[in-house]
Amino acid sequence: MNDNSAALEEAIARTRKEVADLHAELVRYGLVVWTGGNVSGRVPGADLFVIKPSGVGYDELTADNQILCTLDGTVVAGTAGCERSPSSDTAAHAYVYRHLPEVGGVVHTHSTYATAWAARGEAIPCVLTAMADEFGGEVPVGPFAVIGDDSIGRGIVETLAGHRSRAVLMKNHGPFTIGKDARDAVKAAVMLEDVARTVHLSRQLGEPTAIAATHVDSLFDRYQNVYGQPAPASTTAGAN
Secondary structure, three states, X not given: OOHHHHHHHHXXXXXXXXXXXXXXXXXXXXXXXXXXXXXXXXXXXXXXXXXXXXXXXXXXXXHHHOEEEEOOOOEOOOOOXXXXXXXXXXXXXXXXXXXXXXXXXXXXXXXXXXXXXHHHOOOEOOOOHHHHHHXXXXXXXXXXXXXXXXXXXXXXXXXXXXXXXXXXXXXXXXXXXXXXXXXXXXXXXXXXXXXHHHHHHHHHHOOOOOOOHHHHHHHHHHHHHOOOOOOOOOOOOOOO
């Protein structure tokens, strides 16, 4: 095995483990029931992604039974888990990866409050600083689309094109989130359900107050570029 193939195998193994482990976060935050929902992650440096097998319980998921696919959604023969059927949303995930090269992770859940907004076909208005921080504005609604082909993927890409939101509510279906990697997409799914619940509750008290666009821009910029710890300084070999 040469260095390139060894590096690819290592990247695939890391992605398999990360994707398998991240499904536990969906359960931990109450975003899924039974076998519904899925996480996928792009393999760094390759036109491949890893996704959950269809209809398999969350407590049965391991790195070895995650399924490796090409960016057209085809299962890679001869790899671990290839004897299983991939998630029914595989074509949608594949479409997103093909058309949004900056995306490294995709998540789908049927989380209760976000899915309730999707059932109404109503965008979640930006009435919380947490929404401005995480999504840069409202969470939009995507079109109704059938499950099983790339229709959902097309709806996700078309809805989020030019939009700062990393979440979309597919009408009459549920939320999909994207991220720079699988973990980032899971974070977006967790935050989406939190704000969907809070905004719903606020509407029981009356009409919530929207945040001015200039403040949304400022909050989004601060959270994306200032909030948190600075990235570790890179080191140069041989430097003192």
